[in-house]
Amino acid sequence: MRHVQWYDFLFKVVQRYLGFWDLVIMQTSGLTTTNDNVVSEVALAQSALLTQHCSGRPQSPGVVNCFAYSRTTGLRVGYLALSDVSEVMAADPDIFVWIGLFEPPAEVLDEVQHEFGLHELAVEDAARGHHRAKIESYEDSLFVIVRTAQLVDREIVFGSTSLFLGERFLITVRQGASVSYTTVRAHCEKHPQKMKAMGPGYVMHGILDFIVDNFLPITQKLGKQLHELEGEIFSEQFNKGTLRYLYDLKSELIKLRLAVIPLREICGYFLYHDNEDLKNYFPSSAIPYFRDIQDHVLGTLDAIEGQSEVLRLAMDTHLALVGVGQNEIVKRLASWAGILAVPTLMTSYYGMNFSNMPELHWYYGYYIWVAIMVLASYLLYRKLKKVKWL
Numbered sequence: 001m002r003h004v005q006w007y008d009f010l011f012k013v014v015q016r017y018l019g020f021w022d023l024v025i026m027q028t029s030g031l032t033t034t035n036d037n038v039v040s041e042v043a044l045a046q047s048a049l050l051t052q053h054c055s056g057r058p059q060s061p062g063v064v065n066c067f068a069y070s071r072t073t074g075l076r077v078g079y080l081a082l083s084d085v086s087e088v089m090a091a092d093p094d095i096f097v098w099i100g101l102f103e104p105p106a107e108v109l110d111e112v113q114h115e116f117g118l119h120e121l122a123v124e125d126a127a128r129g130h131h132r133a134k135i136e137s138y139e140d141s142l143f144v145i146v147r148t149a150q151l152v153d154r155e156i157v158f159g160s161t162s163l164f165l166g167e168r169f170l171i172t173v174r175q176g177a178s179v180s181y182t183t184v185r186a187h188c189e190k191h192p193q194k195m196k197a198m199g200p201g202y203v204m205h206g207i208l209d210f211i212v213d214n215f216l217p218i219t220q221k222l223g224k225q226l227h228e229l230e231g232e233i234f235s236e237q238f239n240k241g242t243l244r245y246l247y248d249l250k251s252e253l254i255k256l257r258l259a260v261i262p263l264r265e266i267c268g269y270f271l272y273h274d275n276e277d278l279k280n281y282f283p284s285s286a287i288p289y290f291r292d293i294q295d296h297v298l299g300t301l302d303a304i305e306g307q308s309e310v311l312r313l314a315m316d317t318h319l320a321l322v323g324v325g326q327n328e329i330v331k332r333l334a335s336w337a338g339i340l341a342v343p344t345l346m347t348s349y350y351g352m353n354f355s356n357m358p359e360l361h362w363y364y365g366y367y368i369w370v371a372i373m374v375l376a377s378y379l380l381y382r383k384l385k386k387v388k389w390l
Contacts, residue, residue: 060111062104064174065185068095074196076189082108086115089168096168096199098185103175112171118164119143126162129175133262135269141166142281144204144266146211147259148178151218154225156252158259161211163204165281170200172207184210198286205289208266212296215260219303222249226311242318250311257304260297267294335384342380343373 060082068077068085071094080088085097101108106127113123122143125131133146142165150157159176172181184206188195194202226249229242270290346369384390 060104060108062101062108064100064102064180066097066099067185068097069195069199070094071096071196071199074192074194082111082115093168097170098200098203099169099171100181101171101173102178104173109173116141116164116166116169116171118171122162122164126164126173126175129160129162129173131160133259133266135266144208146208146263146266148174148176148211149215149218149256149259150177150179151221152177156218156256158255161207163207165200165204167281168200170203179210179214181207181210198283199281201281201283201286202289204281205286205293208263209289209293209296212260212263212293212300215256215300216296216303218256219253219300219307222253223307223310225249226307226314229314243315246311246315246318250308250315253304253308253311257301257308260300260304263297264294264301267291267297331389335389338384339377339380342376346373346376 063082066080066082066085068080068088069075070077077095080097082099085099089095089097099112101112104112109123109127112118113120117140119138119141122136122138122141125143125145129145131145134144136143144163144165146161146163148159148161150159157177159174159178161178162173162175164171164173184203188203188206191202198205226246229245267290271287271294381390
């Protein structure tokens with residue numbers, strides 16, 4: 001019993017602390033105009049309501065963050081336990097929540113599904129992860145799953161992020177390799193007016209933009225690795241390890257491209273879909289933000305295509321230079337074989353079993369014959385050296 005009371009006390013202290021800093025942020029963000037008192041009263045009332053409905057229970061496992069935001073002010077109201085979300089949202093229809101999960105256990109996903117009425121197929125996809133990126137619309141929510149990537153020890157490790165978007169909630173479920181969305185949260189909270197205007201839709205834009213922007217540095221790092229390999233690429237000595245590394249880089253770029261391409265479809269859904277249901281999640285003013293994401297997607301694909309082309313040229317160049325090097329070796333061997341063929345032919349003609357020959361009894365015949373062999377071999381050597389076969 002004392003343990004539960006201690007949790008309750010600590011949780012309420014945290015709530016009051018976060019509520020205090022929300023007011024400070026509000027006052028320093030330029031929102032305190034002629035409606036200062038109204039905004040302050042709303043923030044204080046919502047903070048008090050949040051404190052009132054806090055059960056003091058510990059946070060569920062797998063929950064990274066669970067924050068409530070005010071649609072009236074666009075400001076963060078405070079931190080919530082997952083078990084308290086439905087009660088707080090029922091008490092104040094002006095509040096929407098942003099819940100972040102990282103590899104949550106099955107029972108937590110079941111709890112989230114029950115709290116927000118998520119479709120079972122979408123929850124199943126979020127639990128498994130590693131799906132092709134896609135977007136699906138359900139009765140009360142929009143489901144988006146995208147691939148995420150991190151470069152670890154010169155190898156791309158992939159994960160996934162699933163997003164559930166509703167009128168009053170955004171839930172992210174991260175599986176595998178992914179970067180924390182703390183910077184996205186900080187960025188969104190710096191723009192309370194946009195949070196006020198677009199609600200959870202603006203948060204979804206921030207997350208998708210962050211994921212897309214994370215692909216480009218990976219492509220650039222792979223390009224840097226290729227640049228560091230130029231010395232070995234332009235070597236005439238065949239190196240199986242170099243060719244293998246180039247193949248691995250090419251394979252990684254193909255995987256990265258497959259992760260990015262479906263994002264065009266997702267952006268197209270937001271830009272060109274005429275379903276009226278989209279208006280429940282964010283207004284038409286949010287469309288330019290997704291057009292910006294589409295531009296980033298296309299830029300990333302262009303960078304990947306460029307790196308793939310450079311890699312293909314690098315592989316072809318390396319193999320061509322190795323072939324040229326081998327041809328040079330063959331030419332040298334053929335040149336020396338041709339030089340040795342001259343004395344071989346001349347000596348085999350007589351067999352060198354003679355005295356004072358050629359022409360039977362020439363006194364200087366042997367010496368003349370040796371001189372001719374040496375001179376012919378030397379002239380052939382000079383000729384091959386001139387044409388750069390030696």
